[in-house]
Amino acid sequence: MAWILDEYSKFHGHSPAVVTGKLIDLGGSLGREAATGCGVVYATEALLAEYWKAVKGLTSVIQGFGNVGSWVARLIHERGCKVIAVRENAEDVKEKFIIEAANHPTDPEADEILSKKGVIMMPDIYANAGGVTISYFEWVQNIQGFMWDEDKVNKELKRRANKMNHKVIFPGIIALNLHVIHEFGGNQDTGDEQPMYIVRIDRQRWLHLHEPIKINIGNHKTGRATVCVFKDPLEIASDGNSRPRSAMKKRHLLQLKQPATIIGLRYSFQQRRQETYDPGNSVFGFVGHRFCHFFLVCLVFSVLA
Ligand SMILES: NC(=O)C1=CN([C@@H]2O[C@H](COP(=O)(O)OP(=O)(O)OC[C@H]3O[C@@H](n4cnc5c(N)ncnc54)[C@H](OP(=O)(O)O)[C@@H]3O)[C@@H](O)[C@H]2O)C=CC1
Ligand SMILES: O=C(O)CCC(=O)C(=O)O
Structure with missing residues (x-):
């Protein structure tokens, strides 16, 4: 991202808004690190609510423990969910809900198996939208020439996630x-x-x-x-x-x-x-x-x- 910004700016002058996902010093947004995981948790809460459940008291398995997975683990743990991190293949899945926090994590064969088993899947395009939302916030801050504090970023993320949930799920x-x-x-x-x-x-x-x-x-x-x-x-x-x-x-x-x-x-x-x-x-x-x-x-x- 730094390279893209640098190359573009060489020809057009300093233009931080042309690319998002930048380091903070180059015009990135505070709150990015947690945002995708946070969005995943908000989306999960909305889905569970549809089935009259809450994260609290449930058990979860997280596949992939990088940025998104580790933030999700931390946030659902804080909400009272027991996390057991193991890898599973589709045949072994016993869960009722699968939240696709990564991009395109379920291949068509697995999708078919899971759907036959009655597993409820939340698609990636919805579940991990916190990532692109924070990019939007970064762009907004760049064109305004004004940096939001982390609290403002988190509040905006939550507000927009809730609105999305009302629109799409509720x-x-x-x-x-x-x-x-x-x-x-x-x-x-x-x-x-x-x-x-x-x-x-x-x-x-x-x-x-x-x-x-x-x-x-x-x-x-x-x-x-x-x-x-x-x-x-x-x-x-x-x-x-x-x-x-x-x-x-x-x-x-x-x-x-x-x-x-x-x-x-x-x-x-x-x-x-x-x-x-x-x-x-x-x-x-x-x-x-x-x-x-x-x-x-x-x-x-x-x-x-
Ligand atoms: N970060 C973000 O803001 C966003 C990320 N996403 C998507 O979420 C996914 C994860 O992103 P992010 O957390 O940033 O990436 P990271 O690189 O931080 O973490 C990925 C993790 O997944 C593990 N992993 C890789 N392959 C497998 C596998 N087959 N089974 C189980 N675990 C695996 C890696 O383990 P190891 O290191 O051992 O290989 C690593 O711990 C990606 O698909 C990304 O595109 C979507 C929206 C926004
Ligand atoms: O940061 C973004 O704008 C989106 C990130 C994303 O979707 C990803 O990392 O796969």
Whole structure:
């Protein structure tokens, strides 16, 4: 990077913004060393939240222990995850989640084996985006001629990672395929306790949603349900509690006496209107782009006996 900067600057004058990943003295950004690993951890937390899990209490295997791997190990250890660093081949993998922190680490054959085993993979282009994000920050600082302190870099990284997670993962959390994916509590035979349903909507449908979406629930024998309406599952899972029922705030719950139809609205918190999804602004689009917060507003629409 130093060589590229040097060569370019010979012909065009000192231009630090032409290349990123530079040493600090040459205009590099503070925070780069940890940024990719940090981004991997934020992305992992968001993925786990989708499955009502937190890093805390899990066991992990890290393959590759250089810059990214060692930062991930340190950060998840701090969050209460037990790290066992071993190499594995795809046939031996027992993990439920694989986070691709390196570039293209899973070859097509392994991908097929893992997918048949039901392993959930988070792709590299998403998981390691902290690296390119810090490059963007470096470029911004260079063109501004102003150096951010490390705290500012870390805060910006976290802010943008969270926005990306809301954009890319959270819409999928709230729904997939319009059916009940989790049912907590309740005894289907005796109807002793009220079950809780977590409802998802297909992500593509969510992203292109212009009209309110309707979800029918309540094929339960007892005809009663508790529907969880939430705006940020990560918030719920981040306390390390993988049992959403106890972490759920009262205001997130709707008590239903009978099966019902729920209407979900895609809602922009900042602009207070429904947003149009721009496919060109997906995974990496978060860099330098203005985002909005979304959350699902669910309303009980009608009762279907
Ligand atoms: N650093 C960054 O900011 C970013 C990195 N990435 C990607 O993440 C990956 C790791 O980058 P980084 O941590 O910087 O690289 P490093 O060179 O710091 O570390 C790579 C590590 O992987 C180990 N390794 C190499 N091959 C294998 C293998 N087949 N199985 C297990 N371990 C192996 C190396 O071990 P040994 O030294 O013994 O060979 C080394 O410890 C790369 O794919 C990189 O492109 C992506 C985005 C940003
Ligand atoms: O630093 C960057 O801009 C991206 C880094 C990256 O993706 C890599 O090292 O593979």
